[in-house]
Amino acid sequence: MLKVMRKNIKSLAPVLWIVIATFIIAIFAVWGGAGRIGETQASNVIATVGGTKITTDEFSTNLRQRLENLKRQFKELNRGLIQQLNLPQQVLEEMVQQELLRQMARDMGLGASDEELRQKITSYPAFQRDGQFIGAEEYRSVLSWNHIPVAEFEKGMRREIVLTKLVQVLTAGLAVTPEEAWDNYKKNGETAKLEYLLLDKGKVKLEGEPGPAEVQAYFDKNKDKFKIPEKREAVLAFLKTEDLKKEIELGESEVEKYYKDNIDQFKQPEETLVSRIFLPLEGQAKDLVLAEAQSLADRIGKGEDFGEVAKRHSRDAKAAQGGTWGPSEWMTLPAKEQEAIKTLDQGRMSGPIEEEDGVALIKVTKKTESVTTPLSEARARIKTMLEEQKAQALATERITKLEKDARKEKSLESACAKNNFKTERTGLLKKGEAMGANDPSGAISSALFNLGDKEISAPLFTYRGAGLAQLVNTVPTHEAKLDEVREEVGLDLTEVRKKEKVLETVQNLRAKMTPKQTWEDLASKNGLELKTVNEHKRGQYLGTIGENAEVDQLAFSLPLQTVSEPVEFGDGYLLLKVLERKEVSQADFAANKDKEMDNLLADRSNKFLASYIAKLREEKGAKVNYNVFLQTQSDILSRFAE
DSSP, rough: HHHHHHHTTTGOTTOOOOOOOOOOOOOOOOOSSTTTTTTOOOTTEEETTTTTTEHHHHHHHHHHHHHHHHHHHHHOOOOOHHHHHHHHHHHHHHHHHHHHHHHHHTTTTTOOHHHHHHHHHHGGGGEETTTEEEOOOHHHHHHHHHHHHHHHHHHHHHHHHHHHHHHHHEEEETTOOHHHHHHHHHHHHHEEEEEEEEEGGGGGSSSSSSOOHHHHHHHHHHHGOOOBBOOOEEEEEEEEEHHGGGGGGOOOOHHHHHHHGGGGGEEOOEEEEEEEEEEEEEEEEEHHHHHHHHHHHHHHHOOOHHHHHHHHHHHSTTTTGTEOOTGGGGSOOOHHHHHHHHHHTOOOOOOEOSSSEEEEEEEEEEEOOOEEEHHHHHHHHHHHHHHHHHHHHHHHHHEEEEHHHHHTTOHHHHOOOOOOOOOOOOOSTTTTTBBBGBBBTHHHHHHHOOOOOOOOOOEEEETTTEEEEEEEEEEEOOOOOHHHHHHHHHHHHHHHHHHHHHHHHHHHHHHOOTTTOOOHHHHHTOEEEEEEEEEEEEOOBBBBBBBHHHHHHHHHSTTTTBBBOOEEEETTTEEEEEEEOOOOOHHHHHHHHHHHHHHHHHHHHHHHHHHHHHHHHHOEEEEHHHHHHHOOOOHHHHTTTO
């Protein structure tokens, strides 16, 4: 499921929502600078961009909207999956990027007129039917169906217009030469069929461990590989939200009030899914097309699958998908078909529906009414959310009070003793190193590297609770002594020796090869893996070995059926053979020259924009308050099961 979601993540936004970050091809790290862990800022400001504040309310609204739309498509959505996909950070960084672009457009004096907005809306694909705008009333209906306020949608459309203008201004000077387009065309169009035998160091064994003298010699020769990074240690007080939940008492009235105040959270929206077969007239007499449609309807009525019939006979944009129209897409169909959909029950099919340009058959594959989960079923979920929220609030309250006392005492340990808090030593930690279950993300250890000697941090929030730290020890980066890294050196030397043995094995195998031996036999008898790639392109990822420039070079230069010298990859070596090669010609390029130049220009523009936004961020300043981000994220994700 995670793989599917990652693959389709860009399509998970609402059907008609405008994602301004469409033009951005990279996510930039904005974590750091002012607002880092250990610094105090307004608790309702999650980020500042060029002096403009992004509030927790704005972030919460955007994140909740993204998650609600995800829930409609992926019923198994839970907190762990959301965190693996990194969705909260993606949403916030999109907001930061959008604000940077908005400010740049404002500085340039770019805007969107009412006439430009009107043209944008009336030409928008979702509001078109038969090449014409569906009309103001249906436009509002489509937005209402998707739970999008008209004002918000039009605000987003104006932003897209302005962004388009900004992109045009910024990329106006970019160009592509025919020679560059030809090189790119070859890169994307040429392919090679490859076979390769590979052996990685995990498949070989060494006799005995490296001796002390060998370890010493290897260490002396490679001291730069074994430097000890800076480490820091702190006194830490940490409150777990799970422990604090034991102090929480929830009354039934609180549960009922939350349910009433947040009733929309417990509504399952209505949903209608539709399949369609469309037969265009295309100059034929309507009676003949009607007869064909009726014949198809009869076949389906006798048991043939609607989707399979649609694939073979329908001639509209959805035919290849079995005629399936999504829960909102069918609302752009002609009025007669929409009326039929509204009257059909789930599983029922219409008769032939006459349109000006053809005949349609409609089947409603799913129709559910809007359902509200009753309080009796929602009670456990509400209690979990409220307990989490109250525990977080209690942790924040106590840790904030502890912070004041610690600063007054200038000692976290003294303040904890007076307030009956337990403290612990973190031990020496590298920056970003995890601290068990309480801080698997390494937020606390990262915070320590923003503190001065004996400095007390601001409240630190992780997914498991809240803490306060005081830096007590710093060990700077230094060259290691062998005794400090003896085990690491031994392991590294062992891996080097294994790699050397892999190379020796592969070289010997190549030297003994005969034309009569098949690579299948060689792989089987010598413990190697045999891989075949039917269409390899330059820069393409290869199973087990990843991207490899030497393989790319050999794929398009090595004579066919010739065995290469051993080629190194991350964990071993391989032998390569090119079985076939497909090349492109100048004639092929000439037929596609304009398209290739446009595609290369678009790619170059995207890369330029990514670089420009990174520079813009440095100039204007984009800073995230990581503490507030974690606390707000935790509050929102508390609504989801683990």
